[in-house]
Amino acid sequence: MRIRFWGTRGSIPKPGPATVRYGGNTSCVEVRADSTLIVLDCGTGAHELGQQLVAGRSVPKRGHLLITHTHWDHIQGFPFFAPLFVPGSEWDVYAPRQLGRTLEEILGGQMHRTYFPIPLGELAATIRYHELTEGVFDLDDVRVTTRYLNHPAPALGYRLEAGGVSVVYATDHEPHSRHHPEARGEAARVHREDERHIEFLRGADLVIHDSTYTLEEYPSRLSWGHTPAEWAVDFAVAAQARRLALFHHDPSRTDRAVDELVTRCRERVPGEGGPEVFAAAEGQYLVVVRPGTGTATAAAGAARTAERNPSSDKATILIADDDADVLAVIVETLEPEGYRVLTATDGEVALQMTRVERPDIVVLDWMMPGRDGLSVCREIRRDSDPKVAALPVVLITGRADAQDTADGFDAGVTDYLTKPFKPTHLLARLQSWLMRSQRD
Ligand SMILES: [Zn+2]
Ligand SMILES: [Zn+2]
The missing domain is CATH 3.60.15.10 (Ribonuclease Z/Hydroxyacylglutathione hydrolase-like)
Incomplete structure (x- = not known):
């Protein structure tokens, strides 16, 4: 359901x-x-x-x-x-x-x-x-x-x-x-x-x-x-x-x-x-x-x-996208894999949730009302809590030219995924980043 x-x-x-x-x-x-x-x-x-x-x-x-x-x-x-x-x-x-x-x-x-x-x-x-x-x-x-x-x-x-x-x-x-x-x-x-x-x-x-x-x-x-x-x-x-x-x-x-x-x-x-x-x-x-x-x-x-102890050992993934249908597809892919998935539909909320919920990874759409994904990422990198500041941040966007990609990495994004993509592709990328951040 x-x-x-x-x-x-x-x-x-x-x-x-x-x-x-x-x-x-x-x-x-x-x-x-x-x-x-x-x-x-x-x-x-x-x-x-x-x-x-x-x-x-x-x-x-x-x-x-x-x-x-x-x-x-x-x-x-x-x-x-x-x-x-x-x-x-x-x-x-x-x-x-x-x-x-x-x-x-x-x-x-x-x-x-x-x-x-x-x-x-x-x-x-x-x-x-x-x-x-x-x-x-x-x-x-x-x-x-x-x-x-x-x-x-x-x-x-x-x-x-x-x-x-x-x-x-x-x-x-x-x-x-x-x-x-x-x-x-x-x-x-x-x-x-x-x-x-x-x-x-x-x-x-x-x-x-x-x-x-x-x-x-x-x-x-x-x-x-x-x-x-x-x-x-x-x-x-x-x-x-x-x-x-x-x-x-x-x-x-x-x-x-x-x-x-x-x-x-x-x-x-x-x-x-x-x-x-x-x-x-x-x-x-x-x-x-x-x-x-x-x-x-x-x-x-x-x-x-x-x-039955999900909050302790499940990795938590925060996804922010203003398109509810995109969110739905992503949640349907990630939840059955055992992840705890939090969602936000605008950047400001995503930033607040990052600080409060301290997810293991943050996925941001670039274009969102209010605060866009790049701005959220910059704020995360500036956070006074070093754990928050070091979170892996994946930016998803339809903007794929070289300058956009460079802007993304300048803002501190960890990874950059271009739309359209298959949800399974996102899953594989997130898993690799979660594995890497656990290892570090
Ligand atoms: Zn009542
Ligand atoms: Zn009532």
């Missing part, structure tokens, strides 16, 4: 200089499983997703929109989701059943003329509405399991399974018990619903989980319907999930504060076999594969343990 985060912020959009890396748009996650397109939530991140979908070579004829609940930050992008305006396209919209009002009435409500100029009924696409309770159903080859979340509005989490991998999307959820066990891991929860929640996450290859608060903030926000990030880690550990994406970032959480929270959360993971923890970032692209080729989890148990 391929995942792209279009909105990771909770509650209200929060664009600005303090949120450029993790993003300001509210919940929206694109999931692709073969040709099936699933969109998880329709917060303001859905605007850019919709723009990209209709700008592509073929506008998808069909999509499924799975809404956790109809709080504003999860549906505000709906009236701005461009595929809904395309005649001939078909969208199936799913959300929890509510008493007294249909889903169509609720979504139509925010498009009432008091709030929005175009009524729901005038959208050109064929839209079918489905009201859900707990259960299991199939979207093409994707098995979907729904589970109630603990939130002030009826809310459902979604577990998606296809091709032997599983992704759980559980946002806007508060732990049922405030009596959190001191002993983490498998320790029994006081509340049976918390055990049930852990079962819902059980063994997932990726859990995208509400992490709105910190543990210090939580006591003043009880019953607001959200999880402190540290407890999201405990849930993922107890469920033996492989990766945990902290999600639904508090609007007042700056990029720097998210970094600190990630560090604290990683320290909370027990040394052996715990999940890889990261904070979901707008624009981030992931390919979820089972480690190795085996999909039979029981038989692969021993192998999994060895593979």
Whole structure:
């Protein structure tokens, strides 16, 4: 399954200089499983997703929109989701059943003329509405399991399974018990619903989980319907999930504060076999594969343990390119090879991520909005941390004449790769640079 985060912020959009890396748009996650397109939530991140979908070579004829609940930050992008305006396209919209009002009435409500100029009924696409309770159903080859979340509005989490991998999307959820066990891991929860929640996450290859608060903030926000990030880690550990994406970032959480929270959360993971923890970032692209080729989890148990400490021994590659499709192809090539791949879509973000994440190698597109690849490379070479300053930097560019190449090396690039190139070619070059930097 391929995942792209279009909105990771909770509650209200929060664009600005303090949120450029993790993003300001509210919940929206694109999931692709073969040709099936699933969109998880329709917060303001859905605007850019919709723009990209209709700008592509073929506008998808069909999509499924799975809404956790109809709080504003999860549906505000709906009236701005461009595929809904395309005649001939078909969208199936799913959300929890509510008493007294249909889903169509609720979504139509925010498009009432008091709030929005175009009524729901005038959208050109064929839209079918489905009201859900707990259960299991199939979207093409994707098995979907729904589970109630603990939130002030009826809310459902979604577990998606296809091709032997599983992704759980559980946002806007508060732990049922405030009596959190001191002993983490498998320790029994006081509340049976918390055990049930852990079962819902059980063994997932990726859990995208509400992490709105910190543990210090939580006591003043009880019953607001959200999880402190540290407890999201405990849930993922107890469920033996492989990766945990902290999600639904508090609007007042700056990029720097998210970094600190990630560090604290990683320290909370027990040394052996715990999940890889990261904070979901707008624009981030992931390919979820089972480690190795085996999909039979029981038989692969021993192998999994060895593979389950990814943050410590996987080389980390940071790729910056403003073309999302190029990024997607590169990530799909590198992730199955066992690399941890970080992505950025502009130069300034790439530079900040280099300083914070300290990848093993940096790959930069020359032409990017804001700060271009050459400028990022120059800044890396000037960094006060000698380890950062010495990182291998590979520049990828369509500019191939002798002067361009010389300019690249003058800026301090380690290697220069000319477009177009095959992803396998990039992989081979990166592997050679990683081997060389390990040897030095
Ligand atoms: Zn929310
Ligand atoms: Zn909510």
